[in-house]
Amino acid sequence: MVSQKDILAESSQVLIENYGRLPYAMVRGDGAKIWDADGREYLDFFPGFGAGGVGGHCHPKIVEAIQTQAGVLLSHGNLFTNEPQVDLAQRITKNGFGGKVFFCHSGGEANETALKLVRLAARGERRSDGPFKVISFSNCFHGRTMGGLSLTPQAFQVGFEPMVPGNVMVEYGNIAAVEAAMDDDTAGVFIEPIQAEGGMNVPTVEFMQQLRKLCDERNVLLVCDEVWTAPARTGKMFAYQHYGIEPDVMTLAKAIGGGTPMGVCVVSPKYADVLVPGTHGCTMGGNPLCAAAGAAAMKLIEDENLLTRAVDLGEKAMQQLTAADLPGVAEIRGKGLMIGLELEESFPAADIWKKCMEAGLIICVAKNNVLRVAPPLTIEQDVLGQGLEILIKVMKGHGRAGK
Numbered sequence: 267m268v269s270q271k272d273i274l275a276e277s278s279q280v281l282i283e284n285y286g287r288l289p290y291a292m293v294r295g296d297g298a299k300i301w302d303a304d305g306r307e308y309l310d311f312f313p314g315f316g317a318g319g320v321g322g323h324c325h326p327k328i329v330e331a332i333q334t335q336a337g338v339l340l341s342h343g344n345l346f347t348n349e350p351q352v353d354l355a356q357r358i359t360k361n362g363f364g365g366k367v368f369f370c371h372s373g374g375e376a377n378e379t380a381l382k383l384v385r386l387a388a389r390g391e392r393r394s395d396g397p398f399k400v401i402s403f404s405n406c407f408h409g410r411t412m413g414g415l416s417l418t419p420q421a422f423q424v425g426f427e428p429m430v431p432g433n434v435m436v437e438y439g440n441i442a443a444v445e446a447a448m449d450d451d452t453a454g455v456f457i458e459p460i461q462a463e464g465g466m467n468v469p470t471v472e473f474m475q476q477l478r479k480l481c482d483e484r485n486v487l488l489v490c491d492e493v494w495t496a497p498a499r500t501g502k503m504f505a506y507q508h509y510g511i512e513p514d515v516m517t518l519a520k521a522i523g524g525g526t527p528m529g530v531c532v533v534s535p536k537y538a539d540v541l542v543p544g545t546h547g548c549t550m551g552g553n554p555l556c557a558a559a560g561a562a563a564m565k566l567i568e569d570e571n572l573l574t575r576a577v578d579l580g581e582k583a584m585q586q587l588t589a590a591d592l593p594g595v596a597e598i599r600g601k602g603l604m605i606g607l608e609l610e611e612s613f614p615a616a617d618i619w620k621k622c623m624e625a626g627l628i629i630c631v632a633k634n635n636v637l638r639v640a641p642p643l644t645i646e647q648d649v650l651g652q653g654l655e656i657l658i659k660v661m662k663g664h665g666r667a668g669k
């Protein structure tokens with residue numbers, strides 16, 4: 267087997283350095299565990315950056331679905347359909363707000379689809395003028411493609427301007443600011459029902475309900491970006507369900523593919539026929555391989571009662587973290603198994619993150635000062651406890667060193 271050192275040396279010759287990668291090459295995963303090329307084991311509380319969110323690494327049911335499908339049909343182009351994509355679409359719409367879906371490969375692409383759709387829907391027909399503005403929120407993240415980037419905070423945009431015109435960013439949770447930003451040219455509002463990259467921020471029920479009402483009054487489409495929050499991560503299949511509202515459009519990616527590349531734009535019955543032939547497409551979108559993996563992940567949620575599990579384990583994790591009386595923590599927040607620890611300035615989150623990695627635990631950092639913990643929903647309770655103990659030990663060790 268090639269050593270980690272050799273893989274890393276070769277990688278630096280051929281992989282573009284756009285990620286600020288850590289010096290590890292991964293070779294194998296199993297549930298909440300992953301191994302690097304030197305054979306070192308880690309507890310992965312951020313599997314696949316969210317993509318392994320349901321079953322962790324290589325869940326046997328998902329692997330079986332992929333292996334079976336791989337031996338039968340990989341792709342066929344979108345002038346045809348296939349059973350796995352219908353199965354996955356039914357599981358999504360049945361658990362959500364009905365409607366229809368468009369399949370692609372990533373969150374960025376799902377949001378591009380939604381951006382095109384809100385313009386067409388707000389215009390009522392395919393014409394070159396009419397509503398085009400989109401409202402998004404401070405600290406949001408909607409992807410790196412030009413459309414998604416245009417909705418995302420300015421720091422991500424630097425060097426790539428000009429952006430797609432018509433995007434207005436307002437304060438997350440401020441309904442008066444949304445109202446002031448809306449005019450006759452507004453086509454849509456994009457919101458994460460819990461912000462992920464922005465620091466695991468949870469809006470109030472009142473705000474989300476006011477937002478829904480305002481969009482209805484102004485005939486503006488409400489788009490929930492659930493790329494991080496679904497499926498089941500927050501203890502509901504889709505996070506909008508915490509607020510007693512339904513969006514017009516919902517975008518999904520990451521865990522919805524069961525660990526394979528999958529993006530989905532879900533459209534409510536009212537707007538399900540807006541995209542007609544010729545308006546949008548994606549060659550490999552809904553290919554039977556990824557659709558079979560996604561359907562297996564959704565089935566796993568049902569079969570293993572992962573919604574209840576996300577709530578139960580989320581509560582246990584919160585209790586363990588709170589009881590540890592951690593130094594340097596300003597706030598612990600989140601829902602289900604989507605947890606954020608906001609740190610005080612004396613606790614640089616990047617240091618804690620790297621020390622956790624050295625101690626055998628993978629987590630992540632958002633917004634420079636928030637630690638993100640999002641283990642697979644299938645994680646065993648004792649493994650969850652062990653991983654959190656590593657984090658607690660690292661934080662307490664840092665506290666002592668800092669004193």
Ligand SMILES: Cc1ncc(COP(=O)(O)O)c(C=O)c1O
Nearest residue numbers: 372373374407408409493494519
């Ligand atoms: C809420 C949200 N939307 C969209 C995206 C973009 O997804 P992708 O990286 O699959 O394009 C991300 C990525 O982290 C995200 O967190």
